[in-house]
Amino acid sequence: MVTVTIKDVAALAGVSPATASRVLSGHPATSSGSRARVTAAVEQLDFRPNAQARSLRSTRTNVVGLLVSDVRNPFFADLAHAVEQAALEAGYVILLGNANELEDQQNRFLDTLIDQRVDGVIVAPQGDGSGSIRSLLNRGIPMVFVDRRVDGVDVPSVTTDSREGIQQAVAHLADQGHRRIGYIAGPQSISTGRERHSAFTDALRTAGLDHDPALTAFGNFQIASGAAATEQLLQLNYPPTAILAADSPMAAGSVAKLHEMGLRIGRDIALVAFDNIDWFALLNPPLSVISHSVEDMGRIAVELLVNVIGGGQPASVSLPSELIIRESSSHRLPAPLNPQRNN
Template sequence: MTAVTIKDVAQRAGVSPATVSRVLSGNPATSAESRQQVEEAVRALDFRPNAQARALRSTRSDTVGLLVSDVRNPFFADLAHTIEQGLLELGYVTLLGNANENREQQDRYLDTLISRRVDGVIVAPQGGDSASIDALLTRDVPTVFVDRTIPGVDVPSVTTDSGPGIRAAVRHLAELGHVRVGYIAGPQSVSTGRERLESWTSAVAESGLSDDPALVHLGDFQSASGSEGVHALFSLDEPPTAILAADSLMAVGAIAMLHRLDLRIGEDVAVVAFDDVEWFSLLDPALTVIAHSVDEMGRRAVELLQEVIAGRRPDSVTLPSELVVRASSSSPVPTPSRPLGRN
């Protein structure tokens, strides 16, 4: 089927192609009669303007790039949905990219978004030293960071203050009588991984919990490292009696490994996760979490980008975190399980 062109619309409407172009671009220099004729012809022919051609003739593409860290992570899936819906209400189509917690993959997507002439970009950056991040800023592409930041890069951002939630979780576990608490940390190459580990270290020192460095396992915000963390922690001569995973996907991996080791959550070991995924409250036992509003983060990111596109320089936003206590951490301190492979 041959694509309908502006000339086809002009012929049906009985006007010139230039008139059709003015009507479609919203130019007021057309008569009401001409606008009506063109609009009727557009509907009759089901004409759809070529978005790429329009972008070449204007400074707008009506598209925004969104790059999340890992689409499999429930937190980022919810964040992407909130941002995409918010942008759609403003008339933007979202081009979604998945960095897969990998800087090279991030840069490949960002280079593509730049070449597509998107009107702006919302990105959860994978750390510094990115030529593609530099290219965004050099080309003055309106950019907002979400969830993560890069030190020294002055871009409006929406992030979470992890400190209050982590301190509350540590106090909660200490008050239950736990002393050895394992922490499955995120990658230290990204801001959230570093900030949460710093908050954890400070909170442990304040609470009097064991500061044994073997109780910290460095993960990568993916489920496999959550499983690896639990395996490593419960291979210690003196395993922990509680676990805190620094994000939802590592918590999923940690829970899977605890089940494989026949360790009962809330009885043999207390578990706390950072991020409140909807179905965490439906587990048996329901999971204690450090919560922050993914919907609010998404809405504020869209608002910031709208301001940047309009040429303004909005202030960054920091959202709070809080502890939500559920059954996975409400039991008394259990008897420490024996190390793996020991009799």
């Protein structure tokens, strides 16, 4: 493969390399004839300027990095699409990375973004903010957190206020007669895992339900852990009659396990999932969900990052969540029988 250089463009156009460079950079001190010849030569040779060399001169690449926690998670796939579209409208292209819910994999990708001299980074963070996240901060590379935050790291973020949606879900299940509600929690090392777990325990108290720690099983925001947590909950001596899963992959794992066990969702056991994934509405029965806008999250993350790149200090944004009731949780349990007193 032959690499075409600025010297080749200049030779074909009949101008000096310096003139060709000025034309390509948009410098006004060039004649219309030179511009026409250089443009024609670029097209004929299919010349592509060296982006890294150009970024060394301009300090801008018009490229931003996006690191999602797990690209297999439909929520993060939708988030990546929303970020990409908003970034394109703002004049940026995206380099997409997948942490796979692993801090080491996160650090490898972020280190590469530092080497590529990206203009900024949008991160769904893993870990405690050390490692490559700290390197980004120390180098002054603009950064925004999305979906998750890191305690003690002062970075603008766009997240979801999970509390309202979880409060609605627990109240709805209690109204349907459920007194023992199982909860599949995310890892407590991640802000969303901690916040949703706290919101769930608070919602139990508000609904007048006892908090039985045995009714909480901890997963890792991936499908297999949702299935394992469901099996753990249903092996209790007094199993739950309803389950709330803290994200969509764990909810998918719960659905698979319930089907494997021959339990009818919406009849034998109620199920509610956090995240409104499109295909949840297509299940039989359709799954009740706690919904929040992934499109708004992606768009606002880009807006915040562009603001930071421009030297601003934008405030963090918290988006609302709300319960959408479908058939997986709308069947009311029969009222318990009251013991008859002897007269």
